[in-house]
Amino acid sequence: MTQPAPPAPPAPRQPSPSRRALGLVREEVARAVVGQEPAVTALLIGLLCRGHVLLEGVPGTAKTLLVRAFAAACALDSKRVQFTPDLMPGDITGSLVYDSRSAEFVFREGPVFTNLLLADEINRTPPKTQAALLEAMQERQVTVEGEPRRLAEPFLVAATQNPVEYEGTYPLPEAQLDRFLMKVQVELPERQAELEVLRRHAEGFDPSDLDAAGLRPVAGAEDIARARAEVRSVQVHPAVLGYAVDVCRATRASPSLRAGVSPRGATALLAAARAWAWLAGRDSVYPDDVKALAFPVLRHRISLRPEAELDGLTPDACVESVLATVAVPR
Ligand SMILES: Nc1ncnc2c1ncn2[C@@H]1O[C@H](COP(=O)(O)OP(=O)(O)OP(=O)(O)O)[C@@H](O)[C@H]1O
Ligand SMILES: [Mg+2]
Numbered sequence: 001m002t003q004p005a006p007p008a009p010p011a012p013r014q015p016s017p018s019r020r021a022l023g024l025v026r027e028e029v030a031r032a033v034v035g036q037e038p039a040v041t042a043l044l045i046g047l048l049c050r051g052h053v054l055l056e057g058v059p060g061t062a063k064t065l066l067v068r069a070f071a072a073a074c075a076l077d078s079k080r081v082q083f084t085p086d087l088m089p090g091d092i093t094g095s096l097v098y099d100s101r102s103a104e105f106v107f108r109e110g111p112v113f114t115n116l117l118l119a120d121e122i123n124r125t126p127p128k129t130q131a132a133l134l135e136a137m138q139e140r141q142v143t144v145e146g147e148p149r150r151l152a153e154p155f156l157v158a159a160t161q162n163p164v165e166y167e168g169t170y171p172l173p174e175a176q177l178d179r180f181l182m183k184v185q186v187e188l189p190e191r192q193a194e195l196e197v198l199r200r201h202a203e204g205f206d207p208s209d210l211d212a213a214g215l216r217p218v219a220g221a222e223d224i225a226r227a228r229a230e231v232r233s234v235q236v237h238p239a240v241l242g243y244a245v246d247v248c249r250a251t252r253a254s255p256s257l258r259a260g261v262s263p264r265g266a267t268a269l270l271a272a273a274r275a276w277a278w279l280a281g282r283d284s285v286y287p288d289d290v291k292a293l294a295f296p297v298l299r300h301r302i303s304l305r306p307e308a309e310l311d312g313l314t315p316d317a318c319v320e321s322v323l324a325t326v327a328v329p330r
Pocket of ligand 2: 063064065120
């Protein structure tokens with residue numbers, strides 16, 4: 001009698017084609033941008049979770065270049081809007097214009113009709129125009145003259161803010177900040193990175209010509225759609241779910257905070273942690289994923305009490321101390 005064959009060893013896990021493609025995006029962006037990996041990761045997670053990203057950084061730290069390079073690597077259409085004090089809601093959404101040839105009003109699409117919108121210095125425009133953008137971000141459609149019009153898919157907003165200059169700005173209300181999946185700081189480069197930027201420029205790198213820098217699309221709409229489906233199948237153990245909820249609930253009890261994280265923030269934390277786990281090649285979420293994402297997902301959703309601010313406390317320090325108090329599931 002022949003012995004039954006032993007069970008075959010599990011096949012080695014291959015990275016899925018969509019994960020490989022999105023992994024390559026980082027390398028493509030790096031052809032143009034030196035460093036700034038957290039911002040690239042935030043855009044990837046935003047793309048995977050259908051979330052929007054707030055980039056905070058001083059001028060000249062490659063925010064514009066990063067968004068353009070990311071769009072090129074993902075074969076996404078991208079537009080840029082400079083938010084100014086005189087910008088009107090219709091300048092964002094589009095408006096009806098009179099066409100004298102057909103003697104009719106026709107809709108002229110505004111810059112929100114794109115895949116990746118760079119909203120530069122979003123806090124320089126008055127609340128009415130900010131609201132038009134934030135509504136489009138949330139609803140994924142705009143309503144002009146009573147008629148709703150769907151935006152493109154994917155639709156991702158990368159909005160920038162300068163953390164230093166407050167003169168003549170309209171800070172985004174807390175309720176609006178909550179609409180951003182993540183807020184990342186675009187840091188000044190380390191000396192070594194800055195030397196590399198200068199070296200590239202000296203060798204003829206032209207930030208306005210990404211083609212010449214050898215930047216190619218490495219991921220497409222199909223990869224993004226498949227990646228999103230794979231992220232949805234990343235497992236979340238009930239204990240990890242409980243951990244994410246407890247972290248968010250703990251912010252509401254923090255004595256340094258005027259307001260903690262909303263349930264929307266809690267769902268954002270879990271969604272981002274799942275996408276992060278998938279990018280890292282795992283099929284389930286670990287408490288460390290929740291911890292890592294707590295900073296970019298929560299920092300703009302908590303508001304400090306004035307006393308705490310005077311004491312020099314920062315949102316990140318609060319997130320840190322909250323993480324230190326919540327028991328991590330083992
Ligand atoms: N990390 C970096 N890697 C590559 N180039 C960089 C980097 N930081 C700055 N640069 C260079 O600095 C210049 C300014 O970049 P960019 O216009 O993208 O900055 P920005 O952050 O959008 O500035 P602003 O806030 O004024 O809009 C570009 O020419 C870019 O090549
Ligand atoms: Mg810029």
